[in-house]
Amino acid sequence: MASRRHFARQCSSILAGAALAPWSAAAASRAAVTPSAGSLTDVPGIRVGHAVDPRRPTGCTAILFDGPVTAGVDYDGSAPGEMLGVMLQPVSPLQHIHGLLLTGGGPMGLEAVAGVVRHLEANNVGYDWGIPNVRIPIVVGAVIDDLGLGDGRIRPDAALAIRACETASTRPVAEGSVGVGAGATVGKMFRSRGFGGMKGGVGTVAIRSGDVVVAALCVVNAAGDILDAKTGRIVAGARGADGRTFIDSAAQLQRDLDTTRPRADRRLDDQPFRATTLTVIATNVALDKTSLTKLAMMANTGPARAINPYHTNGDGDQVITLSTARITPSVSLTALGAAAAEAAAQAIRRGVEQATGLDGWPAMRDLR
Amino acid sequence: MASRRHFARQCSSILAGAALAPWSAAAASRAAVTPSAGSLTDVPGIRVGHAVDPRRPTGCTAILFDGPVTAGVDYDGSAPGEMLGVMLQPVSPLQHIHGLLLTGGGPMGLEAVAGVVRHLEANNVGYDWGIPNVRIPIVVGAVIDDLGLGDGRIRPDAALAIRACETASTRPVAEGSVGVGAGATVGKMFRSRGFGGMKGGVGTVAIRSGDVVVAALCVVNAAGDILDAKTGRIVAGARGADGRTFIDSAAQLQRDLDTTRPRADRRLDDQPFRATTLTVIATNVALDKTSLTKLAMMANTGPARAINPYHTNGDGDQVITLSTARITPSVSLTALGAAAAEAAAQAIRRGVEQATGLDGWPAMRDLR
Numbered sequence: 052m053a054s055r056r057h058f059a060r061q062c063s064s065i066l067a068g069a070a071l072a073p074w075s076a077a078a079a080s081r082a083a084v085t086p087s088a089g090s091l092t093d094v095p096g097i098r099v100g101h102a103v104d105p106r107r108p109t110g111c112t113a114i115l116f117d118g119p120v121t122a123g124v125d126y127d128g129s130a131p132g133e134m135l136g137v138m139l140q141p142v143s144p145l146q147h148i149h150g151l152l153l154t155g156g157g158p159m160g161l162e163a164v165a166g167v168v169r170h171l172e173a174n175n176v177g178y179d180w181g182i183p184n185v186r187i188p189i190v191v192g193a194v195i196d197d198l199g200l201g202d203g204r205i206r207p208d209a210a211l212a213i214r215a216c217e218t219a220s221t222r223p224v225a226e227g228s229v230g231v232g233a234g235a236t237v238g239k240m241f242r243s244r245g246f247g248g249m250k251g252g253v254g255t256v257a258i259r260s261g262d263v264v265v266a267a268l269c270v271v272n273a274a275g276d277i278l279d280a281k282t283g284r285i286v287a288g289a290r291g292a293d294g295r296t297f298i299d300s301a302a303q304l305q306r307d308l309d310t311t312r313p314r315a316d317r318r319l320d321d322q323p324f325r326a327t328t329l330t331v332i333a334t335n336v337a338l339d340k341t342s343l344t345k346l347a348m349m350a351n352t353g354p355a356r357a358i359n360p361y362h363t364n365g366d367g368d369q370v371i372t373l374s375t376a377r378i379t380p381s382v383s384l385t386a387l388g389a390a391a392a393e394a395a396a397q398a399i400r401r402g403v404e405q406a407t408g409l410d411g412w413p414a415m416r417d418l419r
Numbered sequence: 420m421a422s423r424r425h426f427a428r429q430c431s432s433i434l435a436g437a438a439l440a441p442w443s444a445a446a447a448s449r450a451a452v453t454p455s456a457g458s459l460t461d462v463p464g465i466r467v468g469h470a471v472d473p474r475r476p477t478g479c480t481a482i483l484f485d486g487p488v489t490a491g492v493d494y495d496g497s498a499p500g501e502m503l504g505v506m507l508q509p510v511s512p513l514q515h516i517h518g519l520l521l522t523g524g525g526p527m528g529l530e531a532v533a534g535v536v537r538h539l540e541a542n543n544v545g546y547d548w549g550i551p552n553v554r555i556p557i558v559v560g561a562v563i564d565d566l567g568l569g570d571g572r573i574r575p576d577a578a579l580a581i582r583a584c585e586t587a588s589t590r591p592v593a594e595g596s597v598g599v600g601a602g603a604t605v606g607k608m609f610r611s612r613g614f615g616g617m618k619g620g621v622g623t624v625a626i627r628s629g630d631v632v633v634a635a636l637c638v639v640n641a642a643g644d645i646l647d648a649k650t651g652r653i654v655a656g657a658r659g660a661d662g663r664t665f666i667d668s669a670a671q672l673q674r675d676l677d678t679t680r681p682r683a684d685r686r687l688d689d690q691p692f693r694a695t696t697l698t699v700i701a702t703n704v705a706l707d708k709t710s711l712t713k714l715a716m717m718a719n720t721g722p723a724r725a726i727n728p729y730h731t732n733g734d735g736d737q738v739i740t741l742s743t744a745r746i747t748p749s750v751s752l753t754a755l756g757a758a759a760a761e762a763a764a765q766a767i768r769r770g771v772e773q774a775t776g777l778d779g780w781p782a783m784r785d786l787r
Binding site for chain 2: 075129219240258261262263265274280281282283297301302304305306307308309310311312314317319321345348349351355356359360361362363364365380381382383384385386387388389390393408409
C-alpha cells in the first residue's frame, strides 16, 4: 500500500536540490492519500521511478526490469509519439526490451530516453552483440504533450530520466501529478470556448487471482472526459461556465456536427500532439510478442470505457504490454485481456482521482 | 421509421419460395416492433438488403451504393474473416469500393461475396479498367461465425447474396435476427460450463446534426456480454443456472486467472472464429481513406463500451467506415468519431433488443 510517508519521501527525493516553484509546491502539499489499489510493481521484477522537473509541471516515469521482458503494443491513437515502438511488432525478430520511458515534453521529450539508455549501459544491462565492453539496451519511449503548462521550452531531458531510473524501485508507485503525470491534463478540447479542463495524472492498479498478476499503469492526459467505467458517470473533464459542472464532451461534439451553428461556437482545440493516454500493462504470465500485441488490442477496450471521446484527433494514445514470463499457467489470453482492460479502466480513474490541481486546472478532489 | 408492415414485407420477400423451417417461422412471428432509432440508409446513397437461408439461421446483408464510396477499416479483432479488406489500408492506391457483404457461415461464407460481384457486374457497376464490356466491382466481405446453430454445412452462397442485393433498398433496415444477424448469438464463452448464451442480431442507429449524418449498422455475435453503454448494465450475455441472471463474463474470467481452481471449471469456448462483432459506419461527409481509417479506430471505442469482454480470442471484430462524400462541411474528425462511437454503441444494444430467440438461445425480450 502507498502510504503518505512513502509519497512524501518520493516527493522530497524528486524535488531534492531544486528550488520549489509554485507548481510543485502545490502538488506536494496536496499529496494523494487514497488507499492504493495495487501497483504495476506488484508484478515481480518490475521497478518504477518518477522524476519531476520542478521548474514547471513536467516529468518522466522510468519502468525498468530485473531481466529482459517481452513487449507488445497497440497504436490506435492518432499521432503516437514513440521511440522503438515499431520494433515491438510481431514480425520484428527482437523479442526483449530492457526499459520503458514515459515522458512529458511531447515529441521533443523523447531525448530523455537517452538517459535510460545510459543508466542501463552503466549497469551492464542490454543485448550482448559481441562487441567488447558494449551492451545494447533497448529502451522504448512514449510521450505525452504537456507543453501548454508553464514554459514549454522546459522538457524532460536525459538527466531527468537518469534521476527517474535511480529512484526506480519495487515499492508501490506514487500516483497523481507525479513523474510523467506531473503536467497531464484532461477534458481540454473546448478551452477556446471558455470551457476549462482538469488535472490528470498517473494511476495504477493490480489485479491478482491465484499466482497471476495483471497490472496497469496509465498516464491520463486525454482530450476527452474521464468516466467511471462501471457507471458511465463523468468524474473529470471539460467544465461548464460554473467551473464545476461537466459539459459532456461527447454530447458537445455531437452538437458541433450541426454546421448551421456559428463556426466560432464549434472551435475545437484538438490538434495532434495536444493529448494522449499512455497505458502500460504488465503481467508475470509468459506471453510471446504476438500474444502481447493481441493483449494490447484487448486491453485498449478498458481506456475506451473510461475515456470519452477516446482516440480523438489530438490523442496519441498507446498501449504497451509487458510480460516478465515468471509463470506459465494455463490461463486464456481472453481472461488476461479482460483483466488488463479492467485494470486499465480503473487506473485511468485513479489517475484523475489522485491528481492534484494547478491554477486553472482543478483536480477531481478540488470539485468535491 | 421501421414499421411492422415494412418488417413483415421484408420477411416475406426474403422467405419467398422456400419452405418455412422452425427457425424462420419463429423469427417471423416475433418480429421487432420497437421504434427505429434511424438507420444506415439514412445516409443518402446507401442501400441495404438482407437475405436469410430458411433451412437454418444464417444469412447475409448486402450494402450497396448509388456511387462508389471511400472506405476505411479497423481490424483489432483476433482473427477477422475478411475479403479485400487489406485493400482499404491507406497506402493502397484504390480509393473506392462498390459493395460490402456481411455474411454468416464463418470464413466459408466468403464465397457468397461472388453473388454481390455478379449482381454489380450485371448492373454495370465497377471500375472501368479499359477492357471492353468488363467492369470490375470491388466488394469487401466480412464474416461472422454462426456455424454452431443448426447444420453448419449450410452456409450463405452467391445465390443468397444476390437475393440480398435484389432486396436492397433505402428503406429503414430491418433489425434483429435477420440477414447476417439470423444466426448471431452472444455471451457464449461459458457454454461448456453450463452457462447458456443469448440471441444476437443486427442493430442500426443514425445520428443527425444539421446536414451531417453518421450512422452505424452492427451485427452482434460477440463472445462477451452486451451492455447499455450509458449505464454499464449488462442487458444480454452469459446466463447463470437460473437461465435469467447474468453471470458477468468479465468477472467470471477474472476468477479463471486463479489456476488453483479445477481446470474443468476454467474451460473456455473462445476459439478463433467462434464470435465476431461487425460494425459498419457510414457518413455523408467527404473523408479520404486515411481519415476513414482513423474514423474506424475511434468508432471502435463504441463497441468497446457496449461489449465486455470485447476483442477476445474468439472475436474477429471488424469496423468498416464508409463515406459517400455528398457534403464537405467544416466538421472535425473528432466530432465525427465521437458520433460514430455513440451510434455503434447504441446499434449494438439494438442488435440484442431487436433479436428474436431460438431454442436454447433466448432473446432479451424473452427474459423480461
